[in-house]
Amino acid sequence: MTTPDWSLFRDGLTAWYAPDRRPMPWKGERDPYCIWLSEIILQQTRVAQGWPYFERFLAAYPTVAQLAAAEDADVMKLWEGLGYYSRARNLLRAARTVVADHGGRFPDTYRGLLTLPGVGPYTAAAVASFAFDRQVAVLDGNVFRILARYTADPTPIDTGPGRKHFQSLVDRALGEAPAAAFNQAIMDFGALVCTPKSPDCAHCPVAEGCRARAEGTVPDFPVKGKAAARRDRIFHYLHVTDARGRFLLHRREDRDIWKHLYQFPLVERAALDLRPPQLAAADNWPAWLPFRELEVRGRSKPYTHQLSHQRLGVVFHRLYWPAPHDVPDDYTAVSRDGLGPYALPRVITRYLGDQRLTLDL
Numbered sequence: 001m002t003t004p005d006w007s008l009f010r011d012g013l014t015a016w017y018a019p020d021r022r023p024m025p026w027k028g029e030r031d032p033y034c035i036w037l038s039e040i041i042l043q044q045t046r047v048a049q050g051w052p053y054f055e056r057f058l059a060a061y062p063t064v065a066q067l068a069a070a071e072d073a074d075v076m077k078l079w080e081g082l083g084y085y086s087r088a089r090n091l092l093r094a095a096r097t098v099v100a101d102h103g104g105r106f107p108d109t110y111r112g113l114l115t116l117p118g119v120g121p122y123t124a125a126a127v128a129s130f131a132f133d134r135q136v137a138v139l140d141g142n143v144f145r146i147l148a149r150y151t152a153d154p155t156p157i158d159t160g161p162g163r164k165h166f167q168s169l170v171d172r173a174l175g176e177a178p179a180a181a182f183n184q185a186i187m188d189f190g191a192l193v194c195t196p197k198s199p200d201c202a203h204c205p206v207a208e209g210c211r212a213r214a215e216g217t218v219p220d221f222p223v224k225g226k227a228a229a230r231r232d233r234i235f236h237y238l239h240v241t242d243a244r245g246r247f248l249l250h251r252r253e254d255r256d257i258w259k260h261l262y263q264f265p266l267v268e269r270a271a272l273d274l275r276p277p278q279l280a281a282a283d284n285w286p287a288w289l290p291f292r293e294l295e296v297r298g299r300s301k302p303y304t305h306q307l308s309h310q311r312l313g314v315v316f317h318r319l320y321w322p323a324p325h326d327v328p329d330d331y332t333a334v335s336r337d338g339l340g341p342y343a344l345p346r347v348i349t350r351y352l353g354d355q356r357l358t359l360d361l
């Protein structure tokens with residue numbers, strides 16, 4: 001194997017870079033708070049989806065001190081719909097750490113930034129280079145893909161040794177180039193040219209040195225090891241309303257998906273096509289909910305909801321319980337108009353907005 005020509009790569013990429021090619025509200029930003037906020041929002045989120053959230057957060061909490069002083073529930077509510085809610089919890093924890101342990105100023109080194117909750121190598125590198133001109137290269141899915149193709153390197157990218165290997169490649173690729181410009185260029189290049197599905201090799205500024213292109217093997221890279229196992233789950237939500245039209249919600253507390261979001265009483269089963277009498281016979285039907293006092297009023301269409309490693313099938317059962325009693329303390333009766341303070345998983349918001357219930361009982 002010949003050694004990749006990193007100077008060709010670095011020069012081609014930085015000459016190609018033009019800030020306006022991919023406008024984003026945080027581009028060129030030097031304030032570590034804005035950079036960190038945008039990076040946390042954009043983890044596992046498309047730019048188009050994350051952009052309005054970034055603007056809303058910045059409007060609500062213009063400084064890290066204001067975010068640190070926010071109520072947890074307000075932040076979760078503002079985050080509603082973005083998914084991966086552990087990011088919102090870490091956002092708050094990190095803001096509070098910056099205020100409590102660093103006098104309200106972000107650490108200005110890569111290693112210092114890594115100590116903040118929710119800040120991994122990629123975010124630390126982005127903040128360190130953009131805000132503090134530290135000589136550190138970003139490594140994310142885009143960068144893995146670009147480097148694997150450029151070098152036609154078959155090392156699997158999703159293993160510990162693979163990650164180390166590609167970190168050393170990106171460090172060599174960066175060399176002595178200014179890290180902020182290089183990092184911004186490689187991010188834009190991955191989003192606009194060397195894209196996952198159809199890379200634009202004909203207009204690629206580094207095509208000359210790209211080994212996968214020369215060998216005609218671009219679709220073979222990057223190489224992945226074992227794909228993470230996906231878990232399928234079925235949720236039956238009980239949309240229980242009382243005589244005043246209020247329904248019961250409680251906050252998820254388990255170490256599971258959607259921690260701290262609100263939901264209806266839930267019966268998780270292996271099958272989707274089940275009716276309330278069958279659910280009521282299950283061990284995990286809420287013991288405090290007397291099925292004989294419920295009037296079954298309908299069932300929603302099935303919804304699917306995709307998470308990173310789980311796929312949920314979700315059905316909502318409309319049940320009328322005119323006079324609830326002995327409801328556990330952690331449940332709250334909420335009217336549709338009073339939903340404001342409660343952050344809900346997106347699938348429940350979709351259902352409540354939908355109202356197309358199939359009355360097929």
Ligand code: SF4
Pocket residue numbers: 146149150193194195199200201204205206207210211212213218
């Ligand atoms: S030539 Fe194609 S595969 Fe190679 S770096 Fe450029 S866009 Fe990516």
